[in-house]
Amino acid sequence: MADFNNDGLLDVLEANEQREDDRVAPGRLLYNTGRRVFRPDPSFGEYVNVAMYGKDQGGRGAHAGSLIIQRGPCEEEKGPQQADFCRGHRSLSWVIYQFVSRAMGAVYDSIDPIDGDPLPARNIQAEALNGDGVMDFRVLAGSIKIYYSSPGRRTLPPNGGPFEEIPAPGEGLELGAAVLQDFDLDGRADIFALYRIDTHPQSYTVAIFSVPPGAAAPSFYTRLRRDPVPSLAADVHRNTKIKDIAAVDYDNDGFADIVFVLLERPRLFHLTNAHPQSGCPRPAFLAVVLEGDPAKQVNRYGIGSSLALAVDDGRTARSPVRTVSSYSHGLTNRGGARDHRIVFGLGDGDAPVRLSITWPNGRVVQVSQEVILGNMNSMQAPLTIKY
Ligand SMILES: [Ca+2]
Numbered sequence: 001m002a003d004f005n006n007d008g009l010l011d012v013l014e015a016n017e018q019r020e021d022d023r024v025a026p027g028r029l030l031y032n033t034g035r036r037v038f039r040p041d042p043s044f045g046e047y048v049n050v051a052m053y054g055k056d057q058g059g060r061g062a063h064a065g066s067l068i069i070q071r072g073p074c075e076e077e078k079g080p081q082q083a084d085f086c087r088g089h090r091s092l093s094w095v096i097y098q099f100v101s102r103a104m105g106a107v108y109d110s111i112d113p114i115d116g117d118p119l120p121a122r123n124i125q126a127e128a129l130n131g132d133g134v135m136d137f138r139v140l141a142g143s144i145k146i147y148y149s150s151p152g153r154r155t156l157p158p159n160g161g162p163f164e165e166i167p168a169p170g171e172g173l174e175l176g177a178a179v180l181q182d183f184d185l186d187g188r189a190d191i192f193a194l195y196r197i198d199t200h201p202q203s204y205t206v207a208i209f210s211v212p213p214g215a216a217a218p219s220f221y222t223r224l225r226r227d228p229v230p231s232l233a234a235d236v237h238r239n240t241k242i243k244d245i246a247a248v249d250y251d252n253d254g255f256a257d258i259v260f261v262l263l264e265r266p267r268l269f270h271l272t273n274a275h276p277q278s279g280c281p282r283p284a285f286l287a288v289v290l291e292g293d294p295a296k297q298v299n300r301y302g303i304g305s306s307l308a309l310a311v312d313d314g315r316t317a318r319s320p321v322r323t324v325s326s327y328s329h330g331l332t333n334r335g336g337a338r339d340h341r342i343v344f345g346l347g348d349g350d351a352p353v354r355l356s357i358t359w360p361n362g363r364v365v366q367v368s369q370e371v372i373l374g375n376m377n378s379m380q381a382p383l384t385i386k387y
C-alpha cells in the first residue's frame with residue numbers, strides 16, 4: 001500500500017499470482033477515490049512475485065516514487081490468453097513503474113529475467129548502507145545479496161554492478177530467511193539470517209552479520225555470531241520451509257524482535273532482543289513516526305518519505321538515511337511486517353544534531369536538536385512529526 005498517484009490517499013497494489021486456468025487475472029493497482037471506492041488503473045496488470053515502493057535511483061535523501069516489481073511465474077502452457085499475456089510479462093522479469101503526468105507507466109522493463117539471476121527473489125529490502133545516502137538493496141534469492149548503489153545509475157533490478165554476496169556460516173546450511181535492521185542500535189544495519197541444518201531438518205541456526213566499524217568499501221559484512229535455535233527443534237515440522245521473516249519491536253525496548261512464518265503450519269516465533277553483543281548495553285536511539293495530511297496531498301503515514309539524521313560523535317559527523325517504504329506491510333512476497341516507527345540507532349557515542357525529513361511531495365523540513373533531545377529513547381512515545 002502506498003500513495004502511487006500522489007494525491008494524499010493511500011492506494012492498493014493487488015499482488016495476484018497466475019491462475020491455474022486460462023483466465024488472465026493479473027494484480028491491479030487500485031486508486032483510492034476517498035469515497036470508499038477504489039478505481040483500477042486500466043494500464044496496469046502484473047503477476048507479482050515481490051514488490052517494493054522505493055527509490056530505484058536518485059540522489060542522497062531522495063524520496064520514494066518507484067514501484068519496483070519482480071514479476072511472478074507466468075506459464076504460457078495454461079492457454080492461449082495466458083500465453084498472450086505472458087509474452088509481455090515474462091516469469092521473473094523486473095519492471096519499474098512511476099506515476100508521471102497523470103498515469104502510471106513502466107519506466108523500466110527488463111523484458112526477460114536478468115541474466116545470471118534466474119531465481120525468484122524471496123524478499124527485498126532497501127536501506128542506505130554504504131554511507132552515500134543513496135538507497136542500497138538487499139535481495140534474498142538463493143543467498144543474501146547486497147546491491148550497493150552508484151549515484152546516477154539504476155541499482156535495481158540487479159543487472160550487474162558491484163554487489164556483495166553473504167555466504168552461509170558453515171557447510172550444509174540452507175538459507176531460510178533474512179532481514180536487515182540495526183539490531184544492536186549502533187547506527188549500522190545488521191543482517192539476521194536463519195538457516196536450516198541439512199542433516200537435521202528440524203534444527204535451525206541463526207547468524208548475525210555486521211559491518212565492522214571503519215569498514216570503507218565492500219565487502220562490508222562479516223559474521224558476528226552463530227547460534228543454534230534450540231527452542232524450535234521440538235516444535236518445527238520435519239522438512240518445513242521458512243516462508244517469511246519480520247523484525248518489529250514488539251516489547252518496545254528499542255531492539256527489534258524477530259518473527260518468522262513456516263510453510264506448512266504458519267507459526268510465529270518470537271526471539272526477543274536477538275541482537276549481537278555490541279559491548280554497549282544501553283545504546284541510545286531515536287524513534288520517529290511521520291503523520292501526513294491527506295488534505296494536503298500527503299498520505300497519512302508519510303510512505304515515500306526520506307529521513308536523514310545528522311549525528312556527531314565528537315570526531316566525525318555522519319548522516320544516516322532511512323525511508324518510509326510501508327506502514328506495516330508491503331516489503332516482501334509473503335507478509336513481511338515492518339515496524340512503522342523509524343529507528344535510528346545511536347550507540348553510546350553519537351549525538352543527534354538535526355533531522356531532515358523529505359516528504360513524498362518533495363517538501364523538506366528540519367527538526368532541531370532541542371526537539372530531538374526531548375524525544376529520545378522511547379518506542380512508546382516516539383518523536384512524531386506532523387506534515
Ligand atoms: Ca492515491
Ligand SMILES: [Ca+2]
Nearest residue numbers: 182184186188
Ligand atoms: Ca548494527
Ligand SMILES: [Ca+2]
Nearest residue numbers: 249251253255
Ligand atoms: Ca524488542
